[in-house]
Amino acid sequence: MRERDQENLDFLWHSFLDGDEKVFSVIYQQHINRLLSYGHKLCPNHEWIHDSIQEVYLDLFLKRKKLNGRKIENLKAYLFVSFRNKLLKKILQEKKFQALRLNGELESGLFQAEYNIQNQIVEFELSKEIKEALVKAVNSLPARQKEIIYLKFEEELEYSEISDILKISIDSARKLVYRALISLRKTLDPKMVQVLFYIFQKNNQLFVSMF
Structure with missing residues (x-):
């Protein structure tokens, strides 16, 4: 998260903990779309997704006094953890997932939906073929x-x-990210690898190319 955004979120969060309930709706609006997007990538059941989000925010509102004594370094991460x-x-x-759970395979089986990176590459002047190849690789x-x-x-x-x-x-x-990048490097043409890694790097100051 960018430093300015984090500072703004910290301000809203502490204002809410101090009793300013009006900022709660602002916190909700700042994260609802991202939680929805993440949820749809984890699970196809829209009702579960919406119910889980509502439960997260209800807990946040009802338990704010208890949370006031708890140091939450990053509210966005806290919301993602609670929601997931x-x-x-x-x-x-759900019964149909019980076998996967017992085999320890459920965690690795989440996030089955396509990860649409179109929003990240739309501003780049790339051919349709290259864009499709990048999306397919991811x-x-x-x-x-x-x-x-x-x-x-x-x-x-x-x-x-x-x-x-x-x-x-x-x-x-860290190792999981590294393995993912290695897999992309093996799948894509070297020039496409450079394009994709540049896109990742553009939006993430902590990205360090290992290639």
């Missing part, structure tokens, strides 16, 4: 790698925040 946990709980309760990644690419380069989350969301160590998060 609630949505995952609903998925686990969506050919395993679900887990696709999800972490989304969180890192579109949501611009820190590795520490991603580790909380995915329930993995920070080191594992």
Whole structure:
């Protein structure tokens, strides 16, 4: 998250904790679309997605006094973690997912929807063929790698925040991003790799090319 955006969010968050309930709607509007977008990539059930988001914000409002004594470094990451946990709980309760859960495969099977990177590449003067190749390459990644690419380069989350969301160590998060980038490098033409990595780098100051 960019520093100015983070400072603005911090201000709104502390204002809300101090009793200014009017800023709650602002916090809601700032994150609702991103949570919806993330949710649709994790699960096809729109009702579960909307219910989970409403539960997250209801908890946030009702438990704000308890949260006032808790240091939340990043509200955006906190919302993503809470939302993913609630949505995952609903998925686990569905019988058809029980076998996957018992086999320990559910986590790696999330994020099955296509990851649309069109919004990131629309401003670049690229041919239709190149754009289609980039989108296809990203969506050919395993679900887990696709999800972490989304969180890192579109949501611009820190590795520490991603580790909380995915329930993995920070080191594992770094390695997962590395493996995803290696996979993209093997799939794409070298020139396309440079284009894609430039797009990622443009929106993420922490991106360091390993190639």
